[in-house]
Amino acid sequence: MMVFFEALVEALYLIFSLDSEVWGIMLLSLRVSGTATFLAACCGIPLGMFLGLRVYVGKRIINNLVNTFMGLPPVVIGLFVFLAISRSGPMGFLGLLYTPTAMIIAQWILATPIVTGITMAAVRSVHGKYRDTAISLGASEWQLWVTILKEARISILAGICVAFGQAISEVGAIMIVGGNIRFSTRAMTTAIVLQTRMGLFGMAIALGLILIVLAFLVNLIFTMLQEGGEIVR
Amino acid sequence: MTFFKVRELSKKYGFNYAIKDISFELEQGEFFTLIGPSGAGKTTLLRLIDLLEPPTTGEIEYNGWSLNSLTKKQKVTARREMGFVFQNPICFNVTVKANVEYGLTLRGLSQDEIDEKVNRAINMVGLHGFEERKASTLSGGEIQRVALARTLATEPNLLLLDEATANLDPSNVALIENAIQKINRERGVTVIMATHNFFQAKRLGDSVGFMLDGEMIEIGTADQIFNNPSDNRTEAFISGEMIY
Structure with a gap:
């Protein structure tokens, strides 16, 4: 019990003394996961809308594929990205292995199917509900898509929050492609794993607490957006 | 020139006809009420007119303009002339x-x-x-x-109302x-205007159409349909004898 309290005191000290290593790790995690989620939203929202609204051959198979990719284990993604960007891999010439860019790529691959799948389901349900109303009022196909996007915005935002949550809490993929290098590619989750193994619980708890606070903040922002979306136009 | 014309309009879902061979004409400014039991095909007819669904066969003509085989852009233009x-x-x-x-x-x-x-x-x-x-x-x-x-x-210019006062x-x-x-x-x-309310149909309609099982049984002035229907089925429906 004493070990825990000592570690907790140390953790709070590290956080409130603005320890440069702890805050550096946190900022790297935010940068990597934030960029990956942003890129996932840029690809996933249009892709989800297209897959959800267009009629095409093999729609059921594509649905199943997207759903499967939503649950893809991060270590598997890490393995494939590693093979692709390692020196002997097809993209080895780019020299991305063990860089934050490699971590962004892995988390982008993890997050994109989540945003795509949730967008696809959201626009489909909204389309069924609003299609006739919008087009009978004179909406062109493009205007119908914009209307559907607006009406599905809360669910899509939820999808983005889920994707960010998955990305920032993921360990396996970034451990494989980032290498957990101190002051370079050490993110919060990989640092927690390492510090725990080394018995340095203070920093592990500090990072754990920051991770929990971040999760809370993401949810808070989402709730505020949700309430805002209900009120504003 | 007739303002609005529907000629032998049919819509089939699978093997069943939702509406079959419906034809009628309306002048500009005419108030046409559609009556008939639930499932008669009133809503389907309105949806076809508003180009929300393509007909299986038949033609719709609006202000001298055939609404069949329009491009997507032309459909948007046509729909903007109508309200549903x-x-x-x-x-x-x-x-x-x-x-x-x-x-x-x-x-x-x-x-x-x-x-x-x-x-x-x-x-x-x-x-x-x-x-x-x-x-x-x-x-x-x-x-x-x-x-x-x-x-x-x-x-x-053309207003389509499907039980617009029902609630x-x-x-x-x-x-x-x-x-x-x-x-x-x-x-x-x-x-x-499609309505279940006979009084409303009589009160508002310059002309009234009675639909049953996807067919237009009879069209006439409100007075003809409600006081002197020519078809037995219309008479049965108006008098409340028709159980549906």
Whole structure:
């Protein structure tokens, strides 16, 4: 019990003394996961809308594929990205292995199917509900898509929050492609794993607490957006 | 020239006809009410006219313009000439004013024009003071009035109403009927109104059509249909003998 309290005191000290290593790790995690989620939203929202609204051959198979990719284990993604960007891999010439860019790529691959799948389901349900109303009022196909996007915005935002949550809490993929290098590619989750193994619980708890606070903040922002979306136009 | 014409219009879902060989003509400014039991095909007919679904066979002609085989862009133009109020209308998750503005925004009108048309439509359906209310807080009757205002704001030349007063209390029914009659008489808007309410059909309709099992059984003036129907099935329906 004493070990825990000592570690907790140390953790709070590290956080409130603005320890440069702890805050550096946190900022790297935010940068990597934030960029990956942003890129996932840029690809996933249009892709989800297209897959959800267009009629095409093999729609059921594509649905199943997207759903499967939503649950893809991060270590598997890490393995494939590693093979692709390692020196002997097809993209080895780019020299991305063990860089934050490699971590962004892995988390982008993890997050994109989540945003795509949730967008696809959201626009489909909204389309069924609003299609006739919008087009009978004179909406062109493009205007119908914009209307559907607006009406599905809360669910899509939820999808983005889920994707960010998955990305920032993921360990396996970034451990494989980032290498957990101190002051370079050490993110919060990989640092927690390492510090725990080394018995340095203070920093592990500090990072754990920051991770929990971040999760809370993401949810808070989402709730505020949700309430805002209900009120504003 | 006939303003609106439907010729041998049919719609088949699988092996079943929802409507079969329906033909009728309307003059500009005519008020046509459609009566018939549930499942008679009234809603399907209105949906085909508004180009929400393609017919299996048959032709629709509007103002000398055939609505068959239009391009996507032409369909949008044709739909903007019409207005459709659904039986169970849906409001967008925004304010009442934003809902009523919707069709006008799609047409790219200036904000001044939009404000003027929105205010007029909102007053017509008695929703003055509701402008900033969220649509999700409205009752069924209020939603129906928002849907009507939203359609009237676009100033259609052909107005399609599918049980547009079904969710309203008697005072609001009178308000809406007056609004529809006003635009019909003053602006010469042609109206096709599906209703279960015989009195309404008789009160409003210049002409009345009786539909049964996807077929147009009889068309005539309100007086002919209600006082002197030529078909036994119409008579049975009007007198309440037809159990459906």
